[in-house]
Amino acid sequence: MLYMTSAFTQAKPAGSNVEPLSWLEAAGYIKPISPGCIALLPFGTLVLERLTEKLREFAREKGFWELALPLLQRREIWEESGRHERYRHFLAETVLADGHNYVINPTQEEAVLDLMRRICIRPARLPQRLFQIGERIRNEIRPAHGLLRGRSFILADFYAIAADAASMNREADMLEATLLHLMDWCGLSVERGIYATTPLGVPACSFWIKTCTRQCDVHRCTICGRSYRFTRSVSESCPGCGGPLEDISAAEIGDVVRTGTVLAERMGVATGTPRAFVQVAVAGIGLSRLIQFLAERYSDADGLAWPFHLAPLHVHVIPTVDRSVEAQELGERLSAEGFRVYAENRNQSFGRIFVDADMIGLPVRVVLGRRTMTGTFDVRLRRSREEFTAGYSQLCERMRQLSKKEVL
Ligand SMILES: [Zn+2]
Numbered sequence: 001m002l003y004m005t006s007a008f009t010q011a012k013p014a015g016s017n018v019e020p021l022s023w024l025e026a027a028g029y030i031k032p033i034s035p036g037c038i039a040l041l042p043f044g045t046l047v048l049e050r051l052t053e054k055l056r057e058f059a060r061e062k063g064f065w066e067l068a069l070p071l072l073q074r075r076e077i078w079e080e081s082g083r084h085e086r087y088r089h090f091l092a093e094t095v096l097a098d099g100h101n102y103v104i105n106p107t108q109e110e111a112v113l114d115l116m117r118r119i120c121i122r123p124a125r126l127p128q129r130l131f132q133i134g135e136r137i138r139n140e141i142r143p144a145h146g147l148l149r150g151r152s153f154i155l156a157d158f159y160a161i162a163a164d165a166a167s168m169n170r171e172a173d174m175l176e177a178t179l180l181h182l183m184d185w186c187g188l189s190v191e192r193g194i195y196a197t198t199p200l201g202v203p204a205c206s207f208w209i210k211t212c213t214r215q216c217d218v219h220r221c222t223i224c225g226r227s228y229r230f231t232r233s234v235s236e237s238c239p240g241c242g243g244p245l246e247d248i249s250a251a252e253i254g255d256v257v258r259t260g261t262v263l264a265e266r267m268g269v270a271t272g273t274p275r276a277f278v279q280v281a282v283a284g285i286g287l288s289r290l291i292q293f294l295a296e297r298y299s300d301a302d303g304l305a306w307p308f309h310l311a312p313l314h315v316h317v318i319p320t321v322d323r324s325v326e327a328q329e330l331g332e333r334l335s336a337e338g339f340r341v342y343a344e345n346r347n348q349s350f351g352r353i354f355v356d357a358d359m360i361g362l363p364v365r366v367v368l369g370r371r372t373m374t375g376t377f378d379v380r381l382r383r384s385r386e387e388f389t390a391g392y393s394q395l396c397e398r399m400r401q402l403s404k405k406e407v408l
């Protein structure tokens with residue numbers, strides 16, 4: 001299947017220091033709609049698809065089952081957990097025709113625990129590993145930093161429900177490993193920071209990345225290298241070794257919280273004889289914000305520059321008018337080989353098309369120009385900027401090499 005030209009590419013941003021967010025918007029990946037609400041455009045949803053495909057693969061390997069829970073959660077379950085009072089200002093709520101109050105999915109601990117008590121769970125069936133990927137809504141007072149702090153965003157939530165604390169801790173360790181595995185596959189250097197304080201008073205850690213956009217407070221010890229994520233108070237020295245702390249420009253990509261029995265006790269979710277409250281470990285990974293981290297990691301002065309495994313599409317085929325039939329055939333052959341092809345069919349100057357191609361940043365650009373003969377193509381690799389002329393089999397071979405080298 002060929003992907004024909006998208007309508008969403010905008011003019012190249014002016015200036016030399018273009019922010020990742022501006023590249024995403026100019027190249028047709030995203031479009032801000034209202035404060036904290038950003039639409040993912042076709043290229044953006046294709047990057048999200050790459051991420052969710054891989055995450056689902058990792059999750060299933062680890063024995064997680066995917067759920068699709070309703071966006072509407074009864075307000076009562078939030079009152080039961082005690083978190084309605086605490087987070088009232090942060091929740092988006094609505095009243096439906098039945099006169100009941102609903103919270104619009106900000107997170108799903110309550111919904112998952114409610115589900116578990118509706119399904120009579122036996123201890124022999126624990127641990128139970130569940131996840132969901134989808135939209136979250138939060139009444140963020142000050143949405144900022146593009147995809148990093150929004151009111152509507154896409155999150156992957158993982159819930160491991162265990163029978164005892166030791167099992168819950170093993171599950172949490174596995175969640176941390178899964179999160180790091182995904183970041184590693186993305187080629188992002190992520191560090192694990194300890195939450196200095198958490199609202200539930202339970203152990204939690206934050207996975208953060210050094211970025212140009214400071215989104216959260218992270219301090220790292222200059223002696224032992226341990227890092228801490230602060231929500232309120234900032235301490236002067238490392239709680240571990242007492243060494244001095246340095247302030248880091250960081251943004252959080254996910255977290256793992258060992259909630260234990262705290263919420264299960266409040267909601268009365270227990271199993272076995274005698275009855276024991278279930279233990280829950282939770283992980284969240286911000287998938288829409290991950291796209292912004294990737295844009296920062298994989299961009300240069302001309303635009304985005306995707307590695308093969310993360311690219312929305314693999315190859316951008318650009319023909320002159322008299323070679324458009326040949327370009328169509330080339331695109332179909334490459335698609336049949338398993339490559340995802342973006343076929344240029346706009347009536348634009350080559351100059352404009354090349355500027356756009358660099359901004360969009362697909363790994364391989366193939367031009368069918370006037371100067372090369374039928375059956376040969378001018379190839380350019382976006383990241384290395386290497387240029388060469390190749391026939392069909394050479395082109396395929398190089399693309400196969402590229403796909404192997406860049407899959408981590
Ligand atoms: Zn230290």
